[in-house]
Amino acid sequence: MSSRGIYPNFRQVSEDEFAKRCHTKLKGPPTGKMLLPAIYLIAEDTTPPPGTTCSCGMKLTRRNVIKHGTCRTNLVDYDPDENRPIRCSLLQQRWRCRNCNKTHITTPLFKHPRHEATKRAVRTVERLLRNNELSYQEISRRTGLDTKIVSDIDRESVQNEIDLENED
Numbered sequence: 001m002s003s004r005g006i007y008p009n010f011r012q013v014s015e016d017e018f019a020k021r022c023h024t025k026l027k028g029p030p031t032g033k034m035l036l037p038a039i040y041l042i043a044e045d046t047t048p049p050p051g052t053t054c055s056c057g058m059k060l061t062r063r064n065v066i067k068h069g070t071c072r073t074n075l076v077d078y079d080p081d082e083n084r085p086i087r088c089s090l091l092q093q094r095w096r097c098r099n100c101n102k103t104h105i106t107t108p109l110f111k112h113p114r115h116e117a118t119k120r121a122v123r124t125v126e127r128l129l130r131n132n133e134l135s136y137q138e139i140s141r142r143t144g145l146d147t148k149i150v151s152d153i154d155r156e157s158v159q160n161e162i163d164l165e166n167e168d
């Protein structure tokens, strides 16, 4: 299976079509500034209702939710086979709780909890950061992640190391 197989239902598009479709601008270097051009994907989320419990106490299973429009999640990913950035715009189903009307969206498993990027893209940045010779800009050029996110990831991994040392 190709590394793009993590997306349930995807279509590769041109950079122009991607920009047209995904409305909000994805942060990060433009294609010409990247080491290798990014792959652009438009994906449709086909995951079922979250299955978690709503703040009102209702379990969010299929019978307890109603479809409530869609929203887009834009993510930067990294293709480990081709060593190229992937820019993905995921169209997600929004669900509404039948009991209290609160809306919910399932966070894709492959999304990093704090960044507009996939877990494997963040892992790639962490790996490149350990090679101390690369600047934030250079890492951004290779991975397609915004330099601000690269510096955030760096700060977080330094903080993790301090936390680990304090635990000893």
Ligand SMILES: [Zn+2]
Binding pocket: 054, 055, 056, 057, 058, 097, 098, 099, 100, 101, 102
């Ligand atoms: Zn509810």
